[in-house]
Amino acid sequence: MCVASTPQPPPPGRLTRRGVLAAAAALAGTTAVPAAAAPASAASAAAAPDSAPGGADLVVEGGRLLDPATGEVTEDAVVVITGGLVRAAGPRNRLGGKVPAGVRVLRAHGQWILPGLVDAHIHLNTAAEARDAVRKGATSARSGSTSFYQDIAVRELARTAPELAPRLRAAGIFVTPDLGDTLLADPDLAPLARLRGGVRSAEALRRVVEVNLARGADTIKTRVNERAGLPEQDPLAQVYDHEQLSAIVAAARRGGKGVLCHSYSEKGCHDAVTAGIRSLEHGAFVGERTLYDMRRRGTYFTPTLTAIAGLAESSDPILAERGRTYLPVLQRAVLAAHELGVPLAAGTDSSGGTVDPIGREVELMRAAGLSALDALRTATTGAARLLGLDGSVGRLVRGYAGDLLVVDGDPLADVGVLTRPAHVVRAGITVRQA
Numbered sequence: 001m002c003v004a005s006t007p008q009p010p011p012p013g014r015l016t017r018r019g020v021l022a023a024a025a026a027l028a029g030t031t032a033v034p035a036a037a038a039p040a041s042a043a044s045a046a047a048a049p050d051s052a053p054g055g056a057d058l059v060v061e062g063g064r065l066l067d068p069a070t071g072e073v074t075e076d077a078v079v080v081i082t083g084g085l086v087r088a089a090g091p092r093n094r095l096g097g098k099v100p101a102g103v104r105v106l107r108a109h110g111q112w113i114l115p116g117l118v119d120a121h122i123h124l125n126t127a128a129e130a131r132d133a134v135r136k137g138a139t140s141a142r143s144g145s146t147s148f149y150q151d152i153a154v155r156e157l158a159r160t161a162p163e164l165a166p167r168l169r170a171a172g173i174f175v176t177p178d179l180g181d182t183l184l185a186d187p188d189l190a191p192l193a194r195l196r197g198g199v200r201s202a203e204a205l206r207r208v209v210e211v212n213l214a215r216g217a218d219t220i221k222t223r224v225n226e227r228a229g230l231p232e233q234d235p236l237a238q239v240y241d242h243e244q245l246s247a248i249v250a251a252a253r254r255g256g257k258g259v260l261c262h263s264y265s266e267k268g269c270h271d272a273v274t275a276g277i278r279s280l281e282h283g284a285f286v287g288e289r290t291l292y293d294m295r296r297r298g299t300y301f302t303p304t305l306t307a308i309a310g311l312a313e314s315s316d317p318i319l320a321e322r323g324r325t326y327l328p329v330l331q332r333a334v335l336a337a338h339e340l341g342v343p344l345a346a347g348t349d350s351s352g353g354t355v356d357p358i359g360r361e362v363e364l365m366r367a368a369g370l371s372a373l374d375a376l377r378t379a380t381t382g383a384a385r386l387l388g389l390d391g392s393v394g395r396l397v398r399g400y401a402g403d404l405l406v407v408d409g410d411p412l413a414d415v416g417v418l419t420r421p422a423h424v425v426r427a428g429i430t431v432r433q434a
């Protein structure tokens with residue numbers, strides 16, 4: 001059954017966007033998002049500057065500055081942040097008069113300074129979760145979807161009050177066969193409730209993508225397999241085929257957006273990648289042929305090792321066994337992908353009110369066989385490229401975001417220090433201080 005007998009135009013984002021943002025803000029608990037501040041359209045939202053107007057001035061001085069792009073370490077470094085952006089960064093003896101007088105100073109003597117981290121797969125449903133993510137080091141992030149557009153409201157919150165949320169690429173609602181209560185997220189989704197077999201036809205799939213884009217989503221999230229985190233589901237069972245995934249990708253591309261795809265099975269991964277997705281999520285059983293396709297296409301791999309490792313600690317015996325079985329398989333896939341040149345991005349897949357530190361994902365990348373620097377790049381320069389933020393995030397150089405971590409040890413010797421930052425700065429504002 002189709003949504004309607006004839007194709008319908010996308011829902012009018014200009015007419016309902018303000019109401020959608022207000023409702024999403026209420027669900028997320030973000031009262032700091034005034035309706036009048038919302039962009040007038042999805043296009044203007046995507047084009048809005050990522051530097052928040054609430055950025056502050058700060059000087060961080062005295063520590064060792066690490067540039068993930070080059071691996072260079074600068075001793076006795078100074079980072080000057082003005083209006084939430086890096087004005088200058090480098091050794092103290094070269095900055096000369098670039099350090100302004102009267103600006104708040106964060107002293108990092110004996111510590112390491114590095115750019116804020118990027119969590120490329122996280123579910124932020126509340127203001128508290130958004131704030132927690134920042135405090136744990138994720139100063140930028142990509143949503144893995146929410147049920148009622150809360151991530152779009154969190155994105156706007158981040159632009160207004162950067163200390164309260166990571167700079168966010170929002171995915172809106174999940175394109176999945178059974179929308180469940182998400183049907184209530186938007187009146188334009190209501191006709192889908194009568195579909196037999198759920199959201200599966202090309203028209204229905206396009207419709208969900210179009211609603212997402214009209215409401216301001218920056219990316220589209222879908223699935224090819226069932227969930228690993230539910231004991232009653234089989235993560236290797238495929239829910240969408242190549243043709244259906246291609247319809248989702250095509251609809252997203254018409255709106256200028258990419259697709260991230262939840263996946264586990266070898267065939268599911270291959271169908272998703274050859275359908276043209278932008279990034280493969282989880283992907284425990286991704287095969288060699290698919291990895292070669294990913295390298296050729298530039299498809300990213302976001303393995304969410306943290307989430308799979310978490311399954312092994314579950315009190316449910318099915319989930320615990322699943323985690324113990326999947327984790328070593330996924331670690332081998334991550335190393336194979338890295339050695340082939342497939343771009344990797346770090347993502348925790350945090351959800352359900354618990355936010356894992358993005359530093360834990362870097363630890364698990366390191367444990368999979370990446371060097372410390374390459375593991376760090378998956379949560380800085382690599383993830384920034386995936387999110388389209390590589391000109392503003394992932395390094396501390398002039399013109400980039402004034403987001404940074406100060407840690408108590410050498411991250412190139414022990415990436416574990418990233419899980420417990422001494423200080424976190426977001427747009428020049430200190431949000432965590434030991």
